[in-house]
Amino acid sequence: MHVRTLCLGALALGDASGYEIKKLFEDGVFSHFSEASFGSIYPALTKLTDDGLLTCQAHSQEGRPDKKVYSLTDLGRAAFQEALSQPIQADKYRSDFLFCLIFANQMPTLRVSEILDNKLKELKEEHNRIEAEGIVPNTPSSDLVKEFGAHVTLSMIEFLEENRLRIEALGCETGACLSTPCEAVG
Amino acid sequence: MHVRTLCLGALALGDASGYEIKKLFEDGVFSHFSEASFGSIYPALTKLTDDGLLTCQAHSQEGRPDKKVYSLTDLGRAAFQEALSQPIQADKYRSDFLFCLIFANQMPTLRVSEILDNKLKELKEEHNRIEAEGIVPNTPSSDLVKEFGAHVTLSMIEFLEENRLRIEALGCETGACLSTPCEAVG
DNA sequence: AGGGGTATATATAGGTCTGATATAGAATAT
DNA sequence: ATATTCTATATCAGACCTATATATACCCCT
Incomplete structure (x- = not known):
């Protein structure tokens, strides 16, 4: 499952920034069976936005970089539904x-x-x-x-x-x- | 753990070709907790040989491409021992x-x-x-x-x-x- | 006899992902 | 006061997987 799909899923739980998505994989719901790095999340969000699956609203914050909050579009929601209906890859366990x-x-x-x-x-x-x-x-x-x-x-x-x-x-x-x-x- | 280290480990169990190493990860001892593809194994074996951790002997076969059988050198054996003494990365489970x-x-x-x-x-x-x-x-x-x-x-x-x-x-x-x-x- | 599938065997290009690094102010801890 | 951690985005090198190319042999089915 591509990081793009994982991001779609994360955003299906509610709007979020790249940083917040990363936290879902680090400490949140996905943390014990899924992972994604900043290096893959940020490009994925940009790509998904370019493809019209997400919209992005920049919340300007004092001192910090703008927080870019992403939301699923109808197209994005449909793409995620489509992904959920695909065959599921076998689990991977590395030890x-x-x-x-x-x-x-x-x-x-x-x-x-x-x-x-x-x-x-x-x-x-x-x-x-x-x-x-x-x-x-x-x-x-x-x-x-x-x-x-x-x-x-x-x-x-x-x-x-x-x-x-x-x-x-x-x-x-x-x-x-x-x-x-x-x-x-x- | 790098594919290079995994190959060193595979060869610590006995001399083998790239194809045979791949089988160890596909059906063999390592199959339910480790994986490596041809696309990473072959370059790894070349690199390890260049670095003097392996030797390679080509066994010519009728009809098939030469079977390149790799063996650990003393340097390779030492490198693997060194790797075994390093801190062990946490398990990863993807589902x-x-x-x-x-x-x-x-x-x-x-x-x-x-x-x-x-x-x-x-x-x-x-x-x-x-x-x-x-x-x-x-x-x-x-x-x-x-x-x-x-x-x-x-x-x-x-x-x-x-x-x-x-x-x-x-x-x-x-x-x-x-x-x-x-x-x-x- | 021929087609399809599987097994042996190596190799590489293309795309994806991780890990490290850079930047920068805020908050918290020491 | 100083150091570390947290928030927040971004990029790049290196590592890795998937798919493909190349060859040949063997087995099964038709």
């Missing part, structure tokens, strides 16, 4: 943590414990963020999506805690793996 | 499915059922793939990572099945949402 775990036999046990603790900490923070946050909008849809996120995050935490000993046992004994790297395959 | 669900109130109920069924089908296939496959290598590490994947996938399936009715209830009544789009926010 450098799991990638590194594959090579745990080349790490000192201490390092394995460290990355495991970091991952658990990260997951617990994420879980708290999802449950605690007073994210707007608070619709039945966003509640469900948040519950999904909390459920999955908790499931990861459970797995890692239940298998802590097995995971730590994957590491080499101190230092040994550096001098004689264990081959994973013959 | 167009969840993004679309936020807008379920703008979809006909039938469409909501459809995307839910598709997602469940996709998840069950993924779960079977992880459990069934005779992925090589079959190390304690890769077993653990596979179990993690199976556990999380199952947890998603459970959530969606338990909440099927609630999710379907998010949709609009037939067609109504197209003529008068429900505003998610005032």
